Amino acid sequence: MMKLRTCRDIERQEWTNKRRFALVPLVFIMALTCIACTARSPAGSQPADAGKPKTELLVAAAASLKDSLDVIGEHFEETHKDIDIIFHYGSSGTLQKQIEQGAPADLFLSAGEKQMEALVGKGLIASHTVLLQNDLVVVVPADADRNMAALDELAEDDIGKIAIGQPETVPAGQYAKEALTALNLWDALQHKLVFAKDVRQALTYVESGNVDAGFVYRTDALVSEKVRIAYQVDSGVHAPIVYPVGIVKESAHAEEAALFYHYLQSEEARAVFKPFGFTIP
Secondary structure, X not given: XXXXXXXXXXXXXXXXXXHHHHHHHHHHHHHHHHHHHHHHOOOOOOOOOOOOOOEEEEEEEEHHHHHHHHHHHHHHHHHOOOEEEEEEEEOHHHHHHHHHOXXXXXXXXXXXXXXXXXXXXXXXXXXXXXXEEOOEEEEEEOOOOOOOOOHHHHHOOOXXXXXXXXXXXXXXXXXXXXXXHHOOOOOOOHHHEEEEOOHHHHHHHHHOOOOOEEEEEHHHHHOOOOEEEEEEOOHHHOOOOEEEEEEEOOOOOHHHHHHHHHHOOOHHHHHHHHHHOOEOO
């Protein structure tokens, strides 16, 4: 038997229908919101710290280390995904002064003990050690028909200009000056000397043919196809060429700096340094 609908039943049904239709836009909006949230999230649930920025480790290093350190930095980053190595290359003396004046740096790699000891003496280095050794050589353009049996040949007429790093700030220039002074050649060659801001600029002067010869490290000569070694300077006429590395005491990332400091002394890093011409003390 069919149940008769009263006016109250009809009103109740109409109210229910209106409520249902009113919910449809709300459900639609909620669905769109969920889709948008999903689109903003990376595919596959990411850890909460996935967006954490990497630690940037600032390394002030002598220009002559560039080729080897670029390779070593890449190797280190492969196993330390949370660290980016940022190298700042220049003359050791300039980098030393910058650190003394408060420039940010986590590690310092110098091409001479003088610059490192200056920072140690001012309490700016936490830990340091001698990392590498090198040799001083005289290079000439690759197509030059010239070999040298002694440094005094630099005074001959066919050698017009000689590139040398500024002795006050460039260790390679300092070693060259020591050698020339020991052999009584420094004053005699003054009119021929062209001073460079770092050892790589001295190398560039020879590569470009703007000078006839230049003092650089053996490692610099080996990475260039535009020059060749005409003479290796006797190590007995200048201070030992050593490369110390130190952790800057005011480093903002002391723990990460220590990781890279020890990595530079590892067998893996040494296997990179050696083919570039460096020797291990």
